[in-house]
Structures are given as C-alpha cells and as structure tokens.
Amino acid sequence: MEITREAGLTVWRQIQQIIESEIRGKLYQPGKRLPTEAEFARRFQVNRHTVRRALSRLEERGLLRTEQGRGTFVQEAVIDYKVARRTRFSENLAQQHRAPNRTLLAASDMPASTEVARALRLRRGAPVVYLLTTGEADGRRISVSAHYFPKPRFDGMAVLVAETRSISTALKKMGVEEFTRAQTRILARMPTAEDARQLEMPRNRPMLVTEGINVDAQGARIEFSISRFCSDWVQILVEP
C-alpha cells in the first residue's frame, strides 16, 4: 500500500482506509494494541498529526479505542444489552451466542436509602438485601450491578445467587416464577476510580448506567438494580 500525494484523495483518508482494511483483515487482532502513532508516521512518511487524524476517525466509527499512555487498541465487537419488559441477563446474552455468567462480589443487609426506598416503595430505612454482582460474557466482565431486594421476603437471596450464578434462577427458587421490568432509567457518566477498577476500563471512557425496577406478576416491586457498563463494549437495545 502506497500513499500518493497527487490524487484527489487526502493523505489522512488514504491512511485511514489502509488501517481500516488491515483491521478488517485481522492483521491486528481485536483487543490487541496497534503500532504506535510514531510508528505509523514513520511507515507512511507523514507527520504524527496526519496519522492521528486517520486514527481519530476510526475511533469515532468504533473500530478503535485509544488509551492515553497505553496505546491504541482494536475495538472488540460490542454487545447489545437488550432492555425489554422481560429482560433476563443470561437469556439476553445466550441469544448472541455468548457465554453468560454472574459472580457475587459482596452481599449484606442494609437499611434502604432514600433512592432505594422510593424505587421499592418502602419506607426510608426499611431493611433490604444488597448484592453486588458482576456480569460476564465469554469470560469478559461487562457489567457491575448493585441489587436491592426487600426484606424479609428475599432473605437468603445472597446464598441462592452465589449458588445459581443467576438472579432470575435465584428468584425462581424464591417462588418468583415470573417478573417484568417496570421502568428503566439510562444515563451516562464518567467512571470514578472505583468504577474503572471494577469494570476493568480506562478512566477516560464513558460508562452507561441503568437503573431498573422489576415487579412480580402481582405488580409488587421485588428488585431495584443499578448496573454499570463500559460503553465501549456494551450498547443498550430497547425493544418493545
């Protein structure tokens, strides 16, 4: 591949197309680091700015991800996290042929905060079961979630979730055959240091945060959850 400076096409566009074809041709593997900007600049005999312009366009399009001080990486395929009336983490990912898994990081009883109380229609300070879990797909951590269940109805959730590695299976064992998602709020924010550590993501990439309320067949609120995703790996798909 050669860069020409006479043709109508600008230099940075030619470089963009070359790198893009090399990514699509799997010359650089997903998740792996690309050559540095300086190396590209040497290879194409251009200024680093010109390379940066090409890379930045590819980043906008989602083919690349750059991390300050670390390098430029080929973006792995994004996961569509479906949100619908009936949303189950494991079914969600199984449909996309990805191996799902849920791991319990922490569990405790605590009094409901104002936010949790309002979501579960409890009094502030009422006892709830708190679980902190991670969701994985193909062994990669894609979400960290806080779950709140009203006590005493859901005493013992922690043990069940740890055993079954699934919220929906644990709920079934607690006698909740069917549940649906009443409301989901979605927002974006930058990760705190702890968010970044838990999600194994860089601090300069945005997070998607979903706050969801699940209700049982009778309409009683059984779970409030706050899930955090790295937006580089996960998009949310809303389907009626």
Added chain:
Amino acid sequence: MEITREAGLTVWRQIQQIIESEIRGKLYQPGKRLPTEAEFARRFQVNRHTVRRALSRLEERGLLRTEQGRGTFVQEAVIDYKVARRTRFSENLAQQHRAPNRTLLAASDMPASTEVARALRLRRGAPVVYLLTTGEADGRRISVSAHYFPKPRFDGMAVLVAETRSISTALKKMGVEEFTRAQTRILARMPTAEDARQLEMPRNRPMLVTEGINVDAQGARIEFSISRFCSDWVQILVEP
C-alpha cells in the same frame, strides 16, 4: 471521603467531585438546599473560597443553583427523555411541564449510507431526506438529531418541519397519522469538537446517543434518527 493535598488533583477539584457524587447519589435531593458554604468549609477543612470554587464549577455545569442570601440548591434540571413504543418529542416534554421546541438546522437530499440503508431497509445509495434539528426545552438546547426519511415519499419534509417546528406534526401533514418506535439503540460516547459545539457542552462530559427507527401503522420504516444528548441534562427513561 478524604481530601489529599499531595496528589496531582487540586483540592477544589476533589471537593467538586465529592459533592457531585453526593448529588448523583441522591444524598441531596433535587430542589433541596445543600449545606452552607461554611459547613462544607468546616467539613473539608478548607477555606470557604475553596468550597466556592468547587460549587461555582458545579453551578456552571447546571447541577447547582445558588441564590444570594438563601443558599445553594440542587438543580432539578435533569430531563427524563422517555422512550416508549409511542414516543413524541413534544408530548414527552410537555408532560414534564417544559416548553418544547424543534429547530431545523440543515436539510438536504443525499444517498443512504450503509447504516441508514440498513435501518430504513433500502438499498445503499437510495435517496433519502436528511434533516439536522435541535430539540429545546425551556429555551435550552438539549438534543441535536439527524433524521433520515426515504424518498420520494417524504419529499418536502424539510419545509414542513421548518414550518411546524415538530417532526410528528410534519409527518401528520404528510399523511402519517400514527407511527411507533420499532427499536432504539442507546450508547454513550465522548463528544467530538463538533458535538460539543452543537450541544453547547464541554468536551469532557459524556454524551448519550440514541439511534431510533420509527415505523408507520403498516410497519413500513419511515424514519431513522440519531439523537445526541448531553448526559448532564438528560436521562433516558424506558417505559413499556
């Protein structure tokens, strides 16, 4: 939460982040008064000027509102942008008692890109009407959207949208009495320089991006739209 004076981060930035996380964590309820500047100064062991600097930055970003002689209040500015089967920008905001408006920034005919063609079920390169609009609430710009409509069915949309200042009203005048949202994809990313300029937001705050497909009563795809929001102002609320 502790303030450190050694790290690279200035003291007022640390305070800003702590207060911001407390606001986002709903420790201070929207509309309610925050602790006084003097109380913050005591708590963080800093001068009141330092606290004021943190607060003033949060006010710039719209999270706070200060009133001389009364105190500092959490701004209830976050707009819930509802996404449901039947989503209308104007009804959406009218429900929240906010004055909605839509402004046409640009309009043209163009051939469908791969993405647009797939969304509208057209051949790549098929002619579409492209509109760039802004959505406003209470005079503040909250979204910038690109809309794509298939030609020739929606020839003349640009004029109608400019006149009616509403997509749904314009569609009605084109004979589309009823339409529903078939799918919505939601993602977060950092704004480009152009995004930031159009949304009047800083470069270091994340954006929420929604990609939506609308279909008419017969199920034909009539619109593909990509909307960008500043996540500081807007959250997305998914309701079945």
Added chain:
DNA sequence: TCTGATTTGTTCGTATGTATG
C-alpha cells in the same frame, strides 16, 4: 515509593493548495 521511558493528548505556529467572490 520514586524515576525515567513510552505513548497518547493538546496547543502553539507555519506553509500550502483550493474554492469563492
């Protein structure tokens, strides 16, 4: 814990070609 090397991110300035009126 500190230091230096590496890598990306940002901001200057300069020069050139092209399209427009």
Added chain:
DNA sequence: ACATACATACGAACAAATCAG
C-alpha cells in the same frame, strides 16, 4: 488579479497517563 476563507499537512513543545525497574 486579488483577497479571503478553509482544509490539509508539517514541526515543535509540553501535558498527562501508564508502566517497568
């Protein structure tokens, strides 16, 4: 022919994040 505006490209320097020793 000239002025202006804009995008492209190069160069230098420094800031910020990361990482290995």
